[in-house]
Each structure stands twice: as C-alpha cells, then as structure tokens.
Amino acid sequence: MSADVSSIELPFARRTLGNGLDVIVHEDRHVPIVAVNLWYRVGSKDERPGRTGFAHLFEHLMFEGSEHHDAGYFPPLQQAGALLNGSTSTDRTNYWEVVPTSAVDLALWMESDRMGYLLPALTRERFETQRGVVLNERRQSYENRPYGLAFMAIVDALFPPGHPYSWMTIGAADDIRAMQFEDVQAFFRTYYQPCNASLVLAGDIETARAFDLADRYFGDFPAGERPPAVTATASLDRGRALVQEDRVELPRLYLAWHSPAMFAPGDADLDLAADLLANGKTSRLYRTLVYERRIALDVSASQHSRLLSSFFLLAVTAAPGHGLAEIAAIVDEELRRVAADGPTDAEMERGAAHAEAHFMYRLQTVGGFGGKSDQLNLYNVFTGDPGFFGRDLERYRAATRASVRGAVAAHLTSKPRVALSVVPRGQVALALPGSEPVVVS
C-alpha cells in the first residue's frame, strides 16, 4: 500500500513500449478505482493560420466511435461506472477515464481502439455535428461571456502573426466553419501515433499487471513517426495599449508580459510573484486596491506556463466610478517596489507554506484533470521525467527573495507589455489613455 505519504512524493514506474509509447504506472490502492490517462503531443500550437481550432475539434471526434466500437464512447464507459473526458491546450491533448478496478480492460480496449483504428468510424456526418457543437462551445464560453474575448485580444497582440500561440485553442469561428473533413485523416496520421503519446495508469492496480495490459492493448501498433517539434520565439519590441468594448458593467485592466517557458529559470519565481502581488487578501495589490483604497473589485495574477514560452497576466476590475489609469499607476508602483526590494520574509514564508500544502493536496486524487495520472503525464511529456514532481516542488523551496525580485525585474518591469482595457460599450474614456481600439470575434 502506497498510502503512507508523509513526505511529499509521487512514486511511479516507467517503461517505453517497442513502438515508443511511454507507459507510466503509479499504485494507490486506497479507493478501488483506476485512472487511465493518455496524452498526445499535439495542441493548437501545431496548427497553421487559417486552420486554427483543428486540434480541439479533433478531440471531440475521438469520442464518436472507432472501427471496432462504431458508436459513441460514453455509453459503455458510463455503464461501467467511469468518468471520462478530454481537453486540448496549446501544447497537448489529453484523454482520461476513471474506472472501477473491474473495468480497466474496457477503458484500455477503448482508448487503444481509437488510437489504432479511429478513421474507419469517422463519418462526414459525425464531423459536421461536432463542428456545430464546437461553434456552440465557442459562443457559450467566449462570445456570450463578459470579458470572454479579452484573452483573444491579448494573445493576438502579444504574439506576431503566424506564431503558434497567437490564436486561441478554440480557434477562429471562420476557421472552424471552413474546416475540411478530408484534413482529419492527415491530422490523425501525423499526431495520433504511439511514439507521440504517453499513457499513465494510476490507482488500484499492480504495476506488473498494468504494464502487461498496456503492452497487450497498445503494443502491436506501428510506432509511426514523431512529428517535428514546433519552435517559435516571441518578444515585444514595444508596449501596446489596446481598448476593447464589451457587454460589461465595469472596466477591467489586463497587463500581459512574455515570460520564461514552463520549468525554465524564473518560471516558479514568477508564479510566486503572482501570488504575492495579487492572489488572496494578503497580496499587495488586493490590499492596496481592494482593501485600503477600495478602487477595485478584484485582482488576480498568474504565470501562464507553457512549453515554448509563457506569459504573465495580471488583471484588475475597477470599482464603479474608477478608471483604469488610476489603477495602472498603483500597479506599476507596486511592481517597481518588488523589482527594487523583492518580497518580504513574511511573503516568502507564506509562499513556501502554500507550495508545501498544495503539492500535498495534489496527491489526493488519482484521475481526472490535475489528478496524479495527469501530473505524471505532464511531467513526462514536458520534461521527459515523470519523476519531476519532486524537482518541481524543489523549485519553490529554492526560491529566494533575490530570485523573485530578479525575475520581476528581468521579465516584468524592464520589459514592454500589452495593456488591454476592457470597458463597457461607449465608455472608452475609462481605458488607459492612448489605447488603440481592438476588435476580435
């Protein structure tokens, strides 16, 4: 029983099948469930301009049937008591099932059937239906949601045209409408290959049996070829100030900077900086903007860590009657202070306590988004080392006042940024002065 985890560890065993499929196993026998988690090294960064949104639409098609189970993927798995889902990001696509121990074979059979035999089941009709579903998803999650188009405007301004992060994973509506059924086959053959995937089994399963099952269901597939890795660099040569009118009541300021890639030096420091700046009541900007001056309704910040490069995003919603210039001035002052003096000892202590506890909380579930199986795959796919969990935590333990100060100075205060003001329609005066209007849809 691997339940005695007084130290913060995520133990595992790894084997790579002859065809290149990575298989990682983690035992946790505390609830009779097994998490099956499969990552493909493909995301929206692998798309081309004019064809954006394809990786995500394709993810939908993976649930519609495969050659030997030519029907929806939900009914048999749901009948077995499984929870299942998938998601697409800029950098990867993942699929997972959490099944009772008694249904591991079923989950692996189905997961392998769609890896090996998807295309014979793909029909034009299924493609058209999912195109419609995705257009609805886009309307619901972006177009019909307050501030829902801000992210689109930010990545568009932050990255040069053609850069793989310059479009959203959901894709442009026109691109989704223009997608061709014929493109599905080439996409599948390029990216959905064993050598381009990583499988984790976590939970109530013996390691040797897990490897046997993985080999049995996936081992016969030809390796395929690992597609060439996408590379791209991005930097801003000058700051941009933009204003977007939206169906919102209160203006919000977004500030975005390029920042170091996931796990690169500075990445964890900026994650800590985000917390001390804007997350929670003790954070500096919450304290000054929301608690003391009461000129803002909320603040947030995060280091959006990604494979090619990251960005740091800070957002503040103004309280009624306050414009964004007033807020920006205070934010800038606070950023300069961190860049000059660094965090306080108290801030570093809180950051360390937070990291310690939250790495522990991450060990509570085997499956689903963010569960142990998903983390093992993240580490394996993005660093090549499923055991990176401990080194990941070590990054936070090793951070110092100097390293956080240095990261803020190097990547935020001394660098150009995108400042996006989202304002209620007709109230452009609330935006930062000199902002250029921007329209995305």
Add this chain to the structure above:
Amino acid sequence: MAVDRSALPAVGPDPAFAFPRIARHQLANGARVCTVEHHGVPVVTFIVQIDGGYGADPSGREGLAAITADMADEGTGDLSAIDVSDALERIGAEYEVEVGADATSFSLTTLTRFAARGADLAARMISRPSLRQADFDRVRQLRIDRLTQLKDMPGPTADRAFLRRLYGLHPYGHLSIGTEAALSSLALTDVEAFQTWRCRPSAATVVAVGRLSHEALLQAVAEAFGGWEDPAGCVAQEPAAADIEPPATRGGLAIVPREGAAQSELRIGHLSARRGTPDYSALTVMNAVLGGQFVSRLNLKLREEKAFTYGARSGFDWRRGLAPFALQTSVHTGSTAEAVEEALAELAGIRGPKPVTDAELALAKASLTRGYPRGFETTQQVARAVSQLVLYDLPDAYFAEFVPKINAVTASDVTRAAERYLDPAKMHTVIVGDPAQIEGPLRTLDIGEPELLPVEPRR
C-alpha cells in the same frame, strides 16, 4: 496474446469498498461533531455547518445570511481581515464558505500537522467574528458591485429569474447574494443579530475528516469549539424556509432580454420534490436517464443529434423544502425555439409516452452505482458527503444503502416518479436571450405569451 476486438471486454464484478465509518459525538455546548478517519495523504478537512442558509434571510433582507458568512474571515479578536488571511496562508489552508438554501457551511482544509491550528482558527472566525463597521461597509459594497456584474452573466441571470418564477416571494426565491435593494438597506446591526441568533453551537455540526484517529479529530474540535456558547435568552422561533409552503404558480414562458446575444440561456422546470422524499432513488435514476449525465436523453438530443448546444443537463436543486427540477442549457440563438420544443417533448416523454427502456435503466443504474466509490477519495469529498447526511437527516448507513436502493429501482418506478413529479403543464421556461430573434419562433410553440422580465427582479 492478440486483443479480441470483436466485442468490448466484459466488466468484472464490482470491487468491494468500505464506506467511511462515521463517529458521532456531542460537545457540552450542544454542537454535534462527526469524525471520520481517512487513509489518504496527511490532510484534514473541517466543515462547520450551521442550520439556516439564504432561506433564513428575512424578507427585505435578502443576502443577509451570505454577507454574515462572508464576515467570518474579516477579523476575529485582535486579528484584522489581513491577519486572518495571513494565518490561513501560513498553514496552507484552503478556506471556503458555501451558503446554501438551508445551511451555511464553512470548510477549512489543511495538513494534519496543522489540525489544531486550523480548527482553532475556524472556531475563532466562525464563533467570534469582529464584525467591524469598516469591514462591513467594504464587504457590502463588493457584494453590490458583484451583483452589478452578474447582470452581464447569462447563467446567473437565468438562475435568478427562474428561482423567482418558481418560488415568488418565498424565502427560497432569491440567490444567496440577495438583491441590490436589500443589500443597500442592510446595516451592521442586522449582521450582528443574525450572527448571534443563527450562528450558535446548538445549531452547528462540525465534521472532521483526516488521517488522524477519531479521538484526535474529536480532541482538535473539542479544544477549538468547546468554549463557544449559545447566546443568553431564548432563540426566536421563526418557521424554517423548508416548512413554508411555496405559492402555487402557473407555468409559462418568460424572457430576460439580452439584445444581440449569440446564445440563449435556458431554464425549464418547476418545483418538484423534497430531498427527504421516499422516491429519491427513483428520481435519481429518472434524472440520470433524462439529463443527469452525458449519455442522457436531453444531451444526446440537443448536443449529439441536433448540435444546438455544447451541453444540456437536468437535475434537482435539492433542499429540505420543496426543490426545483430544472433543465439547463445554453443554445445557439437561431435554434432556441426548436431546442425548447425538443426539451419539452423529452420532459413529457419520460412520463409514459416514451417510457424508460431496459437499456437506459441498466445504463443509468450502473453508472450511478459503479461510480459511487469515486466520490470518497479526498477528505473534502468525505466531509461534504457527511455534512449532507446531517443536513438531510439521513442515516449513517446511507452510503452503504445507496447502491442497493438504486439497484432496486424498476422501470415502472421511474415512470411513476416522472408522472408524479414532472408536470409539463406546470413547466416554467425562462430564457435569457435576444427577444428580437427568438420571440417570433417561440410564439409558434403554444407555451403561452412570452412575458418580458427585468434583469433585477421587482419586489
């Protein structure tokens, strides 16, 4: 050995699972305590559940329960709001407040080595909040501003209008955040009175779940909460929201205008049953077939067949009193009327014209029962499940009985439950959408003249 792909592999017998044993205790001050030993990682969760949620808001004081709960982390003793937040962060705590219809729950999760500190902090915040005027003014203003923002959000706007259509002026008929008018008129004295009379040990249950023994969990709770006392004097006996009969309403169609909306946010339903109904298992199975999971009639029809939506679901918003059954979805504006028509047909169908099939019944039951142990992985999940037992007066054997009870539901039980608890003639349809585009087609459906509603309900 080659894989046989001629058929899906069979699923083995369900693995055995021991549901958590709950130990019940009571402190001298009347507070009930439930402890559960959990064997995962060294984490502990405390939930303090107080009788009375937003259904306890007095008329004209909508939002009082929620703002009172919100004041808990705004300072206690000589700790300011910032100090409280600092103390929580120093033990890496996750702190959450949930203001439900019938109860308010404060939840704190931390590492087991901080169990005593976490329980102590929770007790001080919940039993002895400072309730300073300046903090109240700030929190009230933030909540008013948040209400302003909700007006732009189709989901909460639909929920708000829907609750009001179903319950009228009944205490369940508003969102926990309340209304702008009520929040604006609230004073700190309201919060003080509510805190004094509602938030008392005799109305509280503390649930503690973690990798500690029952004794250690109880000790942490007893040391932290033992000094809490009921207020002197008698507690005013107002009827609980659950005991007040909601007014009878006629169903019909209402639209909250959102000009130019790309999608229509939809709610269809009516008041249906209480959580304590003996038909709970039959209703749970019925809802699983109808819209409670991905493979359900509503989602398959509206998403997978028609592509009107990214997803559609239905469910009971359970409470101790009469609870709503509702379908919710967001559909493409151009498909609104057709989506309503299809949804109403499904709601009517399951009552008899299109009875649940053996295959649907088997799928729904298997999905509910085989997946059940999954909900007991984390301390938060277990603590929440136990606090639900307390809230709804369910027996400790509830978890163990869940699976056999669901398995005992028959097709005719489902039909009978649907006939009794779903009534197409009483359905309220509430849509947040663009009237110019949807009104015309909706008029062809014969579900009544659309009534236009304001975003902020009138009194």
